[in-house]
Amino acid sequence: MIEIELAIVGAGPAGLSAAIEARRAGVDVLLIDENARPGGQLFKQIHKFFGSRAHKAGIRGMNIGTELLQESEKFGIKTWLNGEVCGIEDGHNLWVVRNREKSEIVRAKKIILATGATENAVTFPGWDLPGVMGAGAAQTMINVNRVLPGKKVIMLGSGNVGVIVAYQLLQAGAEVVAVLEAAPRLGGYGVHTAKVCRAGVPFYVSHTIKRAFGTDHVEAVEIVKLDSSFKQIPGTEHVIEVDTICLATGLTPLTELAWLAGCKFNFVPALGGHLPIHDDKMHSTQNDIFIAGDISGIEEASTAMEEGRLAGINVATELGYITKEEADARSQEIWDNLNTLRSGYFGQKRRDAKDSMLQNGKEVIKWNIH
Template identity: 50%
Template structure:
């Protein structure tokens, strides 16, 4: 029997954060994870995260994972891998299958941070090789360096479907379409927009009805759905794909809370059956906590804070943290959390379809929700996207209230302000000078900032875009500018390619286009 002050189950963002926090307070912590590698799903996440600096915004997920592991190692946190916790029993005793043996461990407190499992939808042929989960696509391309397929249908337009679609494009795959049975795109508009501008079509109110092929996927049949999500006969379309990728949501893995005897509740806003918890993540079983996606589906950035909150509570109860210090930290973490739990994608707004305008009162783009891109007349409703001054200046196509503010910190000249409420849309100060450095472009996790100079040369404008593909075109290259819908609209010449270490692999690619396309050209292709 191993004895510890705290047992953490799961070495993902919530679990590692909890373990680090507790170890810093002097607790003896053991972490068990069933996987061969720690980090949960963080190492698959190669995109820049949202939030503000305190939430690791604009850092790529796998870097956050590396930092967490380094902290855990420095503090001597014991992370047991290939260690599957099979149950939690009376007296906070856990049974762990480690390699070929079974061991018992006990602690004063347990934090369940087991994360989530992918949802699936059954359809004809869904068991064929070539139908994979979105997480599988990420594991193959981002961890193993193997392309999941050549041409992919993405089923689901939540943030996972959108982010993975973009990552598939980065890995060199084609994405034939992103479909969703809902009437609107589920994830962030900026994530959809960066996929749409490369030419990927979005089909909302569509589902996949069949995977074609004998021994593997050789095509997909999609169809429009009615108001009850049933396919409408006669609307079928066949797509030439070799892979169907499923990204239809996540469900909390709350089984261990069940074995511990915790009260459970079916809560759709939290993604399924979850333990009943208090503000510190403590379940109905004293000293058993649940943090991160296992307690309700959210982002990794919230999971990291939730892990810390449960850890300080456990530390306080066990005498490792004084009451005053606990209250101060708890308040600080609660404030940090509440910054992220705001805006139209916050958990309390999950499933809402009645929002028609931003907090500022600007009309939400209908096209962005239906097709993944802003229509020109919709863009013009947003001041941050339509500044017209002499010389280069940022155009920020940020049109939904998402908790994020790295653009504000990126500009050394104070051009961009988001303010304390980080879900607010950025405001551009036209009196401040823009030098065209591109730091704001690279800092925007949504890749929604462009640098435009309407009077670059007589008759020509320059448009600087975030570019995260290879090969990077060289200055002097000639090709086409694509509009927000991914359609070629005019000839374009690459006039500069800027990349610095601080831009963290987001290249500022500046192209010259005929002046009349300055507010339309948003992507470049050879």
């Protein structure tokens, strides 16, 4: 058994930021990630972030990832890669499978869960054919592994992941034959959607996939129009030749470890579904377990980094490395950043959902652990 002050599960933007803040304060940190390289989703993000300079606008996601890695190396943060955390016991013991062969127990005084999110799937006849994949999987293939998943692609879902990946597929040399959206309006930020429009890709709102055709891989897709109750309208079907179908139909927080740890949950559809209840310090309802990033509600890498910092600072305070006054002052600064990030049309909806969750969290946590 290995003993440590703080174990962080997930080395994406949230986990890395938490590790840096906690280590900066003097906490002995172990960062664990199942991948061969830290950075989570950041290394897929070859596009520039936008917003203000304080939020790294104009910098590509992968470069933000590199900056975080350099900082984490500067602080000498212990990192286990190829380490899958598959269990949690007593709120302190993590079961880690390392390199797919050896299992170890890590006993931590505090744990931060920063496990991110997983892609949602939708089913239709033929959805199990090779060539049907999550948009995130296609993004990993083109931007991380430099492999084109197919030559003629249809994207289901016009949210940010759908339009960003559609554009990146075009950049990688694929033909994107259409972007479909079940809702009557497009879902992504205008800046990303406009780039795909300018490239001449048609968007079909109120449309979905009825079936995929093919024998050992996708050869065509049948699309159909939806009415205002999302029911398919017979007679509106048409078939398009494609070899790849990308599903960008939302993300769900990866919460299994929080469930196993006994954290209490809320159901918040605007943030991706069931979420561990937490307070403004990212404290869950379990005494020594904090959360940060997409596990606390689907947002963006910029908010994940701020939440990671909050969790890292507040863990350092509970372990006695930072005074409460210092932590409160720094947390306030981070909250100002978060509130700015959560402004605007899309941000406001998330901010409202988060605010009501935090109110609830404060009450629940007060009764549970203090």
